[in-house]
Amino acid sequence: VKVVGLLSGTSMDGIDAAVVEIDRVDGALACRLDAFETTPYRKELRADLERVLRDEAGLAALSSLAVALGQAFALAAQGVCGRTKGVQLIGSHGQTVFHEPKPADAARLPSTLQLGEPSAIVELTGITTVADFRVADVAAGGQGAPLVSYVDHLLLSSQNESRVALNIGGIANVTLLPAGGPPDAVRAYDTGPGNILIDIAVRALFPDAPGFDRDGAIAFSGRADASLLAKLLAHPFFAAPVPKTAGREQFGEIFFRDVMTQAVGLEPRDVIATLTALTARTIAAEIPAASALVVAAGGGVHNQALMVALRQELRRRGVPARLALSSEFGVDPDAKEAIAFAVLAYETIHGRTSTLARATGARHPVVAGKIVPGSNFSTLMRSIFG
Amino acid sequence: VKVVGLLSGTSMDGIDAAVVEIDRVDGALACRLDAFETTPYRKELRADLERVLRDEAGLAALSSLAVALGQAFALAAQGVCGRTKGVQLIGSHGQTVFHEPKPADAARLPSTLQLGEPSAIVELTGITTVADFRVADVAAGGQGAPLVSYVDHLLLSSQNESRVALNIGGIANVTLLPAGGPPDAVRAYDTGPGNILIDIAVRALFPDAPGFDRDGAIAFSGRADASLLAKLLAHPFFAAPVPKTAGREQFGEIFFRDVMTQAVGLEPRDVIATLTALTARTIAAEIPAASALVVAAGGGVHNQALMVALRQELRRRGVPARLALSSEFGVDPDAKEAIAFAVLAYETIHGRTSTLARATGARHPVVAGKIVPGSNFSTLMRSIFG
Numbered sequence: 001v002k003v004v005g006l007l008s009g010t011s012m013d014g015i016d017a018a019v020v021e022i023d024r025v026d027g028a029l030a031c032r033l034d035a036f037e038t039t040p041y042r043k044e045l046r047a048d049l050e051r052v053l054r055d056e057a058g059l060a061a062l063s064s065l066a067v068a069l070g071q072a073f074a075l076a077a078q079g080v081c082g083r084t085k086g087v088q089l090i091g092s093h094g095q096t097v098f099h100e101p102k103p104a105d106a107a108r109l110p111s112t113l114q115l116g117e118p119s120a121i122v123e124l125t126g127i128t129t130v131a132d133f134r135v136a137d138v139a140a141g142g143q144g145a146p147l148v149s150y151v152d153h154l155l156l157s158s159q160n161e162s163r164v165a166l167n168i169g170g171i172a173n174v175t176l177l178p179a180g181g182p183p184d185a186v187r188a189y190d191t192g193p194g195n196i197l198i199d200i201a202v203r204a205l206f207p208d209a210p211g212f213d214r215d216g217a218i219a220f221s222g223r224a225d226a227s228l229l230a231k232l233l234a235h236p237f238f239a240a241p242v243p244k245t246a247g248r249e250q251f252g253e254i255f256f257r258d259v260m261t262q263a264v265g266l267e268p269r270d271v272i273a274t275l276t277a278l279t280a281r282t283i284a285a286e287i288p289a290a291s292a293l294v295v296a297a298g299g300g301v302h303n304q305a306l307m308v309a310l311r312q313e314l315r316r317r318g319v320p321a322r323l324a325l326s327s328e329f330g331v332d333p334d335a336k337e338a339i340a341f342a343v344l345a346y347e348t349i350h351g352r353t354s355t356l357a358r359a360t361g362a363r364h365p366v367v368a369g370k371i372v373p374g375s376n377f378s379t380l381m382r383s384i385f386g
Numbered sequence: 387v388k389v390v391g392l393l394s395g396t397s398m399d400g401i402d403a404a405v406v407e408i409d410r411v412d413g414a415l416a417c418r419l420d421a422f423e424t425t426p427y428r429k430e431l432r433a434d435l436e437r438v439l440r441d442e443a444g445l446a447a448l449s450s451l452a453v454a455l456g457q458a459f460a461l462a463a464q465g466v467c468g469r470t471k472g473v474q475l476i477g478s479h480g481q482t483v484f485h486e487p488k489p490a491d492a493a494r495l496p497s498t499l500q501l502g503e504p505s506a507i508v509e510l511t512g513i514t515t516v517a518d519f520r521v522a523d524v525a526a527g528g529q530g531a532p533l534v535s536y537v538d539h540l541l542l543s544s545q546n547e548s549r550v551a552l553n554i555g556g557i558a559n560v561t562l563l564p565a566g567g568p569p570d571a572v573r574a575y576d577t578g579p580g581n582i583l584i585d586i587a588v589r590a591l592f593p594d595a596p597g598f599d600r601d602g603a604i605a606f607s608g609r610a611d612a613s614l615l616a617k618l619l620a621h622p623f624f625a626a627p628v629p630k631t632a633g634r635e636q637f638g639e640i641f642f643r644d645v646m647t648q649a650v651g652l653e654p655r656d657v658i659a660t661l662t663a664l665t666a667r668t669i670a671a672e673i674p675a676a677s678a679l680v681v682a683a684g685g686g687v688h689n690q691a692l693m694v695a696l697r698q699e700l701r702r703r704g705v706p707a708r709l710a711l712s713s714e715f716g717v718d719p720d721a722k723e724a725i726a727f728a729v730l731a732y733e734t735i736h737g738r739t740s741t742l743a744r745a746t747g748a749r750h751p752v753v754a755g756k757i758v759p760g761s762n763f764s765t766l767m768r769s770i771f772g
Contacts, residue, residue: 055444062445063484064494067525071495098449108450109457118756119518123525132505136758139453140510351764367763370504370756374523376751378737378771381459385767 005342010170070120091345142362169298216305391728396556456506477731528748554686602691608655
């Protein structure tokens with residue numbers, strides 16, 4: 001089955017769209033990437049989104065933005081669909097605008113909110129769409145994350161060696177895949193910042209750069225400040241027990257403002273180098289010593305300074321694991337999360353659970369997502385259940 | 387198939403839950419009400435809801451409220467399910483907190499927002515749930531309402547006489563069912579206030595009453611003020627072309643405040659009588675002269691003053707139609723809308739469109755709603771598509 005996976009991550013750069021050919025033979029999943037494309041958000045859409053994230057938008061703006069994002073996701077799907085025929089299913093993560101699996105205020109219930117109205121996607125594409133993947137896990141007492149771990153397990157688990165799937169998106173997360181382990185043995189959690197802090201800092205301090213530290217060039221030109229690094233490592237998230245999830249709430253603009261008040265006198269490039277070191281250090285701290293292989297994906301793999309620092313940190317900690325890119329396993333590092341949401345949508349329409357309860361902390365695994373029937377719904381259901 | 391229909395209307399009194407046995411034989415729908423129950427909202431939940439409606443709640447409160455409402459809907463389903471076994475599907479309308487199919491501000495897109503997280507319903511009941519029935523129609527350019535008309539057509543259409551299905555909920559709406567007409571001939575729209583204004587006024591002016599004008603006793607004791615009535619009838623909604631939809635935005639607390647500034651010197655009971663006359667007059671104005679039968683449902687049918695006024699208005703306008711209750715056709719007037727959402731959910735899981743595009747103003751009919759798979763999803767799909 002040809003499935004489109006759609007995702008916009010914490011960094012809110014734009015929409016990743018992957019066309020994936022998925023087959024399941026004897027319980028084993030095979031998937032092949034046919035096409036991949038990132039569509040940046042229009043400036044106005046991003047501005048509206050930021051207003052919602054700052055909680056400055058009213059109900060009307062929020063309700064309208066959900067539709068506007070749904071249309072943007074639909075256009076991203078159509079863009080990538082144009083390159084391929086016969087797409088039968090779309091899995092759309094949407095854009096997280098609120099995520100609170102453990103409410104700070106006892107008056108609130110655990111909840112999570114992804115915007116990107118899937119009915120708007122179905123209206124524009126006609127294709128059955130699965131969306132809202134995180135809510136069911138949160139309703140089952142989980143953190144609603146990480147969701148990609150299930151797909152990591154399907155695609156990367158080995159009988160012979162313990163592996164770690166590492167994703168460096170806005171936030172960085174790891175999936176621990178012990179050798180020969182069943183789904184129940186998989187652990188997964190966020191390690192803290194991925195690209196998010198580096199990106200925010202580059203945008204603030206290097207307005208002429210492309211909005212991120214290309215190839216890690218800025219970090220390479222600077223030097224991490226040990227005293228600032230030590231202060232940042234004191235953030236309670238890093239000492240908190242796993243499983244845990246991070247977001248823009250902890251490591252966004254507010255955190256960066258704190259960084260700057262503590263970085264008085266530091267060169268801008270040294271700030272970038274320090275944030276890169278912080279990112280590498282906190283990722284490496286969560287890689288178990290017994291790991292033979294770390295399979296990295298996400299935009300962060302292109303940041304050479306970050307990858308070099310990560311290798312150094314692993315060595316410093318005595319972890320013998322080789323750091324490889326997911327492309328070695330046929331998974332484009334940039335497309336991995338979009339591929340994962342295509343796979344999750346595929347599992348959902350089959351009525352299969354696709355969360356690892358021990359990874360998310362939920363009481364039980366759940367069938368993730370809501371199915372919005374497109375014009376092909378009956379045909380699709382007949383092909384599965386007929 | 388046993389299906390639970392769940393609904394909370396514009397009046398936000400609480401959750402209607404109906405258990406309906408649905409069968410479709412040769413395209414004709416048969417449905418039987420097994421149980422019906424209304425669960426009032428807890429006071430705190432209603433207060434939280436009112437804060438959201440006044441747009442005073444932030445993102446966190448909104449996101450949490452969606453889950454709290456979902457849990458309340460689940461409890462309502464469980465309450466009514468307790469009386470019956472073997473429920474296989476839930477259709478949940480949720481609670482509308484924003485509805486703007488024609489944005490007042492050109493910067494916004496048409497949208498509608500119903501809260502009541504269906505994943506929370508599935509978590510608590512295990513039963514596959516369809517929710518969010520209005521968004522697809524709005525995405526297709528429709529008003530997202532009325533949705534019950536499709537069910538009116540299925541249950542009440544006649545080959546021999548033109549009928550009108552009238553629902554007097556918070557808002558009142560009519561479905562025009564011409565004799566022998568195909569689905570395409572059905573028209574439907576809101577006529578304006580149903581019980582909403584009377585309820586708001588009773589709560590404000592008669593704090594010792596039960597929150598509504600029981601049997602119409604207050605209206606019977608007062609006299610409609612012709613001058614105030616004429617002023618209220620000048621509201622642009624009543625002259626606007628059909629199809630049109632009304633909501634708390636037009637006929638809620640703000641409208642009532644306007645009423646009170648114009649009602650200086652009037653007895654409270656005369657205010658209630660005037661609002662009752664306004665409601666009857668604006669409903670009758672939308673009943674075509676050719677109608678043979680008006681089949682009424684909704685809480686408003688218990689307001690005898692309103693029903694008497696409605697009969698008088700029809701006579702005054704020369705409409706020969708008999709005013710009957712839906713119970714004559716086997717449909718409990720209080721349960722009708724909850725029954726309708728059970729039927730709509732049933733249609734959705736079969737992949738059938740269930741909107742009347744000419745009634746909602748959409749470009750085409752849509753499959754309404756999002757399917758959240760419960761533990762019975764695969765069994766259910768096999769029974770339909772196998």
